[in-house]
Amino acid sequence: MAHLVQVGLGSGGMSVIDMLVRDLRISKVTLIEPDLLKPHNLPRHLLSSDNVGKSKLLSAVKWLKDRNANLEIVSIEAFLQDPDKQEQIHKAIKDANFGVCAVDNEEAKYQWCSLMRQHGIPWTLGEVLSGGIGGFVHTFVPGGPCYACACSYLKREGPKDSKDLEPDYSNPSGQVEEARIPASFASIQSIASLHALATLDLLDAKIVPSSFLLPLQKVEGIFSESLKKIVVNVSKNENCLFCCRSTEVVADVDDLLQKKLKELSGGLGL
Numbered sequence: 001m002a003h004l005v006q007v008g009l010g011s012g013g014m015s016v017i018d019m020l021v022r023d024l025r026i027s028k029v030t031l032i033e034p035d036l037l038k039p040h041n042l043p044r045h046l047l048s049s050d051n052v053g054k055s056k057l058l059s060a061v062k063w064l065k066d067r068n069a070n071l072e073i074v075s076i077e078a079f080l081q082d083p084d085k086q087e088q089i090h091k092a093i094k095d096a097n098f099g100v101c102a103v104d105n106e107e108a109k110y111q112w113c114s115l116m117r118q119h120g121i122p123w124t125l126g127e128v129l130s131g132g133i134g135g136f137v138h139t140f141v142p143g144g145p146c147y148a149c150a151c152s153y154l155k156r157e158g159p160k161d162s163k164d165l166e167p168d169y170s171n172p173s174g175q176v177e178e179a180r181i182p183a184s185f186a187s188i189q190s191i192a193s194l195h196a197l198a199t200l201d202l203l204d205a206k207i208v209p210s211s212f213l214l215p216l217q218k219v220e221g222i223f224s225e226s227l228k229k230i231v232v233n234v235s236k237n238e239n240c241l242f243c244c245r246s247t248e249v250v251a252d253v254d255d256l257l258q259k260k261l262k263e264l265s266g267g268l269g270l
């Protein structure tokens, strides 16, 4: 029986977890989310208007229990970076078999990636592009390219299938105005379904890194065709500051320096 840990219960995250808990091999989920449901969330969220003003997390727990009564749910109502909750978050992740990231702010994605790496947990990330024109689904595995490697690759190559891209749709939370058009519920559900499938692959022990982009619309100058999967061959960036410097190496820098200084001073007879 598997334990899934997920951060984010926005429109995408709620749909992903809704699909996943119907697989009875998942016996336990830990959910991390700090927000209340707001009226503007309703057009894209599974939760109904009765839940407006209430905790997304507690409303989600009720929703999920209705669908899988035997599911054990651990709720952590907090931002991922909340210093007071780090012990609880680490404990939950340590006990988990795989993770799902469904947040849209970059800082939280990097933080999640770091937590997953520290505990050696495979995880998936879904990203709906602005305007719902398509979306990415990534699977990260221990020892493989990390989220920073993927970002660095995407900035270099771009996600497009045509050469002249203007707005940076590779960054779903980017600053380009065109990149902030809300996605439709249908687009969010489409990418959430693919995200859930990629996560179920982990459950089936298909633990391989992968990243792909699925255009959901034909967009002049961006995607020449809709529904044509674009495989993104992210490789490990040997200069990645995140995954190519182990935490031990960083922690040992001082020790190494002291050792070297000692050797030098010994050698010089000081």
Ligand SMILES: [Zn+2]
Pocket: 145, 146, 147, 148, 149, 150, 236, 237, 240, 241, 242, 243, 244
């Ligand atoms: Zn990396």
